[in-house]
Amino acid sequence: MSTSNPKFLSVIVPVYNSQKYLTRCIESIINQSYKNLEILLVDDCSNDLSKDIINSYCTNFNNIKSINLVQRCGAGYARSIGLENAKGKFISFIDSDDWIDSNFYKTMINAIEKTNSDIAISGIMTEEGGYLSSIERYTYKYQNVINGDFALTLLSRSLSQDCYITPIVCNKVYSEDIVKNSNIKFEKGSLHEDDIFTFFALLNSTRIVLTPGCMYHYYQYYNSITHTMSKDYIISLISAFTIIRNQLQKEKKFEKYKCEYFSFLDKCIASTLNCIIHAEKNNIMQKKYVKFLITEMAKELLPLDYFDYIDMNRIKKFYGL
Numbered sequence: 001m002s003t004s005n006p007k008f009l010s011v012i013v014p015v016y017n018s019q020k021y022l023t024r025c026i027e028s029i030i031n032q033s034y035k036n037l038e039i040l041l042v043d044d045c046s047n048d049l050s051k052d053i054i055n056s057y058c059t060n061f062n063n064i065k066s067i068n069l070v071q072r073c074g075a076g077y078a079r080s081i082g083l084e085n086a087k088g089k090f091i092s093f094i095d096s097d098d099w100i101d102s103n104f105y106k107t108m109i110n111a112i113e114k115t116n117s118d119i120a121i122s123g124i125m126t127e128e129g130g131y132l133s134s135i136e137r138y139t140y141k142y143q144n145v146i147n148g149d150f151a152l153t154l155l156s157r158s159l160s161q162d163c164y165i166t167p168i169v170c171n172k173v174y175s176e177d178i179v180k181n182s183n184i185k186f187e188k189g190s191l192h193e194d195d196i197f198t199f200f201a202l203l204n205s206t207r208i209v210l211t212p213g214c215m216y217h218y219y220q221y222y223n224s225i226t227h228t229m230s231k232d233y234i235i236s237l238i239s240a241f242t243i244i245r246n247q248l249q250k251e252k253k254f255e256k257y258k259c260e261y262f263s264f265l266d267k268c269i270a271s272t273l274n275c276i277i278h279a280e281k282n283n284i285m286q287k288k289y290v291k292f293l294i295t296e297m298a299k300e301l302l303p304l305d306y307f308d309y310i311d312m313n314r315i316k317k318f319y320g321l
Helices: 022-030 050-060 075-085 104-115 148-156 176-181 193-203 231-250 258-279 283-300 303-309 312-318
Strands: 009-015 037-043 064-068 090-093 119-127 135-137 144-146 172-175 208-219
Touching: 009 022, 009 075, 022 037, 022 050, 037 050, 037 075, 050 064, 064 075, 075 090, 075 193, 090 104, 090 176, 104 119, 104 172, 104 208, 135 208, 144 148, 148 193, 148 258, 172 176, 172 193, 193 231, 193 258, 231 258, 231 283, 258 283, 258 303
Parallel strands: 009 037, 009 090, 037 064, 119 208
Antiparallel strands: 090 172, 119 135, 119 172, 144 208
């Protein structure tokens, strides 16, 4: 298979102890209507049968490659290693417990080519079990091409709009140029690596095409990271927004995107507070996590600027006034 074809696609799959779901994920990729692709399975030191599943597919498919990390580094770093090895003109990520519709890549790449866009974005179907529990999220009724600044508005929810963009990286297909030439990377060990990557991918894009339909299936289960809470989760959130702020300041863009930055931060803090309430049932622990969140924000971010951004209606709503 020649990788000189301008339509060649690299699919990067970080893998860690995914034996229950990995076959389902890989099968959804190899059965795509779009065939001109390579699959990079980046094993992040799995200690279950994931390695055996990977080796079996690598033996039977010449467009599947295994990359084995020597120490556990997290999904973000695994994706970065995948990017270093990717040969495609287009880049996509899939988490090993998720899957995609059979026409996902053909639809997304056709949309990029026809609109001369940097990124194509699909809606998401959240999955918790059988098809009866599927929930549509971030849906787009019509194909629409938007610019990077407006995409940041949809990501950060700085304005009320008819649709929004999720920071999840996996419901998107990227042109190689926007990923590699913009020096966008995932942070090693971060639990919020998607927030950083997506913010700068959109900021650096000229054209983004929103595609109709929910073609990416995002599997949620009780013990997933989005359903658990820890101090590391909070530290990672604050670290992610410190990195975003520092990079914006380095590029002298912080003032221009200050509203989007604080709105995105506000959205993620609200999501974290919601996670604290639902993942931790003990009231004392809830208060400890909230106190820890406020303390970490005061140390690393710009709390006065953040509170200047929030209007009184937001504060009243928070306190139920």
